[in-house]
Amino acid sequence: RLSFPLSEHQHLRYNPLRGSWVLVSAHRMKRPWKGQMEKPPEEDIPRHDPTNPLCPGSRRANGEINPNYESTFLFDNDFPALQPDAPDPGAADHPLFQTRAARGVCKVMCFHPWSDITLPLMQVSEIKTVIDKWAELIEELGPKYPWVQIFENKGAMMGCSNPHPHCQVWASSFLPNEPHLADLNQKMHWSSRGEVMLVEYARQEAERKVRVVLENDSWLVVVPFWATWPFQTLLLPRRHVLRLPDLTSQERDALASVMKRLLTKYDNLFEISFPYSMGWHGAPTGPHLKEDMSHWQLHAHYYPPLLRSASVRKFMVGYEMLALEQRDLTPEQVCHTSGRRDLDTDT
Amino acid sequence: RLSFPLSEHQHLRYNPLRGSWVLVSAHRMKRPWKGQMEKPPEEDIPRHDPTNPLCPGSRRANGEINPNYESTFLFDNDFPALQPDAPDPGAADHPLFQTRAARGVCKVMCFHPWSDITLPLMQVSEIKTVIDKWAELIEELGPKYPWVQIFENKGAMMGCSNPHPHCQVWASSFLPNEPHLADLNQKMHWSSRGEVMLVEYARQEAERKVRVVLENDSWLVVVPFWATWPFQTLLLPRRHVLRLPDLTSQERDALASVMKRLLTKYDNLFEISFPYSMGWHGAPTGPHLKEDMSHWQLHAHYYPPLLRSASVRKFMVGYEMLALEQRDLTPEQVCHTSGRRDLDTDT
Ligand SMILES: O=P(O)(O)O[C@H]1O[C@H](CO)[C@@H](O)[C@H](O)[C@H]1O
Ligand SMILES: O=P(O)(O)O[C@H]1O[C@H](CO)[C@@H](O)[C@H](O)[C@H]1O
Numbered sequence: 001r002l003s004f005p006l007s008e009h010q011h012l013r014y015n016p017l018r019g020s021w022v023l024v025s026a027h028r029m030k031r032p033w034k035g036q037m038e039k040p041p042e043e044d045i046p047r048h049d050p051t052n053p054l055c056p057g058s059r060r061a062n063g064e065i066n067p068n069y070e071s072t073f074l075f076d077n078d079f080p081a082l083q084p085d086a087p088d089p090g091a092a093d094h095p096l097f098q099t100r101a102a103r104g105v106c107k108v109m110c111f112h113p114w115s116d117i118t119l120p121l122m123q124v125s126e127i128k129t130v131i132d133k134w135a136e137l138i139e140e141l142g143p144k145y146p147w148v149q150i151f152e153n154k155g156a157m158m159g160c161s162n163p164h165p166h167c168q169v170w171a172s173s174f175l176p177n178e179p180h181l182a183d184l185n186q187k188m189h190w191s192s193r194g195e196v197m198l199v200e201y202a203r204q205e206a207e208r209k210v211r212v213v214l215e216n217d218s219w220l221v222v223v224p225f226w227a228t229w230p231f232q233t234l235l236l237p238r239r240h241v242l243r244l245p246d247l248t249s250q251e252r253d254a255l256a257s258v259m260k261r262l263l264t265k266y267d268n269l270f271e272i273s274f275p276y277s278m279g280w281h282g283a284p285t286g287p288h289l290k291e292d293m294s295h296w297q298l299h300a301h302y303y304p305p306l307l308r309s310a311s312v313r314k315f316m317v318g319y320e321m322l323a324l325e326q327r328d329l330t331p332e333q334v335c336h337t338s339g340r341r342d343l344d345t346d347t
Numbered sequence: 348r349l350s351f352p353l354s355e356h357q358h359l360r361y362n363p364l365r366g367s368w369v370l371v372s373a374h375r376m377k378r379p380w381k382g383q384m385e386k387p388p389e390e391d392i393p394r395h396d397p398t399n400p401l402c403p404g405s406r407r408a409n410g411e412i413n414p415n416y417e418s419t420f421l422f423d424n425d426f427p428a429l430q431p432d433a434p435d436p437g438a439a440d441h442p443l444f445q446t447r448a449a450r451g452v453c454k455v456m457c458f459h460p461w462s463d464i465t466l467p468l469m470q471v472s473e474i475k476t477v478i479d480k481w482a483e484l485i486e487e488l489g490p491k492y493p494w495v496q497i498f499e500n501k502g503a504m505m506g507c508s509n510p511h512p513h514c515q516v517w518a519s520s521f522l523p524n525e526p527h528l529a530d531l532n533q534k535m536h537w538s539s540r541g542e543v544m545l546v547e548y549a550r551q552e553a554e555r556k557v558r559v560v561l562e563n564d565s566w567l568v569v570v571p572f573w574a575t576w577p578f579q580t581l582l583l584p585r586r587h588v589l590r591l592p593d594l595t596s597q598e599r600d601a602l603a604s605v606m607k608r609l610l611t612k613y614d615n616l617f618e619i620s621f622p623y624s625m626g627w628h629g630a631p632t633g634p635h636l637k638e639d640m641s642h643w644q645l646h647a648h649y650y651p652p653l654l655r656s657a658s659v660r661k662f663m664v665g666y667e668m669l670a671l672e673q674r675d676l677t678p679e680q681v682c683h684t685s686g687r688r689d690l691d692t693d694t
Binding site (some may be wrong): 011012013022023028030031033035079081083086094095096098102147149154159160170177189193197201273277278279315318319321323325 | 356357358359360361363367369370371372374375377378379381382383385391408426427428429430433435436441442443444445446447448449450475494496498499500503504505506507508509515517519520523525526536545546551562572579622625626628648650662664665666668670671672673675
């Protein structure tokens with residue numbers, strides 16, 4: 001293995017959570033970029049904008065007035081992709097035209113009353129409140145729905161249409177593709193090796209050290225060996241934990257602190273409020289609450305779109321959509337990057 | 348089935364090529380958009396730019412001078428993601444850290460000597476030449492590589508970094524994820540139903556008529572029942588055809604004509620040069636050339652990013668990356684759309 005410098009030669013890496021491969025072609029970072037340049041994130045966001053439907057005291061699309069909230073604030077998405085009462089499309093008339101019922105709820109949670117703040121700028125105690133609310137949401141919606149997806153789209157580049165700091169929660173009557181794959185693959189690992197995949201993985205990464213971004217007593221942040229997005233990270237508890245509500249108060253404090261450190265590191269990388277999509281994957285709920293789900297380990301994925309500066313993103317397009325995901329630098333190289341200068345390999 | 352208006356209620360649809368599901372939530376088009384606005388494509392591209400490395404007579408990154416080509420022009424990508432001689436990373440030391448060798452070649456093919464032209468603006472006979480070159484590429488690279496991915500990223504929005512009309516060809520020593528899934532699922536359909544999946548599908552769509560965009564004697568273009576991108580299409584031969592080189596000269600003429608019509612329709616939709624990523628999937632090559640691949644049907648996928656105007660795109664972000672792909676209007680609605688006015692459901 002020593003004779004193969006992973007950062008010099010292209011190769012494939014296996015993603016054991018998805019059961020798929022990613023093409024790692026290190027030398028592509030030398031390619032000059034003449035394509036689309038991204039606009040930097042807006043900088044003069046007003047702290048309070050009475051016309052923004054996410055602000056305290058504002059009127060939303062359904063006519064309701066938001067309370068003058070002082071911490072987090074949860075409400076039903078006014079344009080939900082999932083509603084509780086959609087009818088069942090019934091049996092398919094042909095195997096190539098299969099449909100299934102989809103029911104659920106979509107909620108929005110504001111993190112803070114101010115529009116000009118983001119998670120890394122909030123106090124650790126305020127982040128802890130967000131974590132407590134996330135855990136409550138799993139407890140509230142979990143009994144009814146097999147999957148409760150908590151996610152944050154941050155930045156216009158990630159399709160976020162409102163600068164006010166918020167996340168979304170979409171709970172569904174079905175197990176979506178990604179958690180379905182994660183369930184399958186964790187189960188296979190558990191039965192073949194008698195170990196929880198991501199507990200074993202965290203231990204390995206803590207020993208190998210080359211992909212560790214941050215750690216504390218309870219949490220580990222790594223650029224996963226199989227990362228597809230340039231600065232993708234995986235946030236893992238060190239202990240075996242199935243779901244967010246299972247975290248102790250101490251573990252939540254440690255999580256708030258590691259989140260603040262990770263997101264500050266992201267912001268510092270290119271000296272902008274760093275865009276990303278992130279979300280939590282814990283053991284499925286609903287009927288699965290009564291099953292043995294020991295093969296699962298709680299984790300969060302961070303998927304940031306940027307490649308080598310605030311204005312050059314990675315496009316997952318032609319080859320990636322039609323064949324397989326491809327990255328232009330190795331996960332190990334990313335771990336040794338502290339800012340834009342390190343990435344300018346071509347200048 | 349009549350009692351369930353598919354365009355009114357959210358539901359899941361099954362993608363039989365990938366074996367995955369997509370969430371269709373029709374009513375989301377009513378959502379107002381306050382997020383990122385896309386820049387319209389550049390309009391004043393010079394016909395000939397001596398500093399553009401793709402133009403006839405230009406110098407490329409490797410120092411070579413392009414010939415004064417008058418039709419198509421093929422050359423090796425100067426920043427290849429795949430190279431023929433990458434070493435084998437060897438056996439993994441742990442099941443969670445698996446690598447595989449990746450070898451291949453990356454080529455670029457210019458469609459035309461002019462920079463200010465696109466496929467839909469080219470003559471049918473010129474498009475036919477492109478098709479002939481594609482077929483030749485499969486014949487040339489196929490014997491050596493199990494997969495030859497021909498794809499076009501069109502428009503800055505799709506990560507294209509050069510406005511000169513061109514496509515790429517990445518041939519690899521491995522079968523990538525997407526064709527691997529297509530192979531598996533077509534094989535399963537073939538053994539369970541004794542019919543070629545996409546031949547059966549084309550026949551069904553031609554009868555049902557609700558998702559047909561264009562057709563002629565040899566080809567059919569549909570918005571597939573399981574489309575994830577708003578204006579995604581699937582281009583299919585009516586006859587059972589394994590690979591591009593198997594097309595008769597008449598079928599290539601018909602393909603050139605249907606491509607011109609499809610791409611013109613796309614350009615007219617929002618009155619801009621329509622961005623997309625497209626690519627061909629035919630039966631795998633290399634060692635598979637000697638196997639029975641009758642379960643395969645040649646097809647092309649078109650994945651355009653726009654949602655409801657030249658400046659509002661669909662973001663596949665948080666929920667889509669972490670859970671499952673979601674679309675905001677039904678494939679049937681798209682088929683009855685002839686332009687921007689039809690899509691303004693919210694005004
Ligand atoms: O090779 P290009 O056109 O420079 O690059 C483009 O297409 C590639 C293949 O889909 C992607 O990996 C790149 O992210 C994209 O910018
Ligand atoms: O719900 P939002 O923030 O308006 O919309 C955003 O997130 C959704 C969930 O990932 C996506 O489906 C949309 O394409 C994106 O623009």
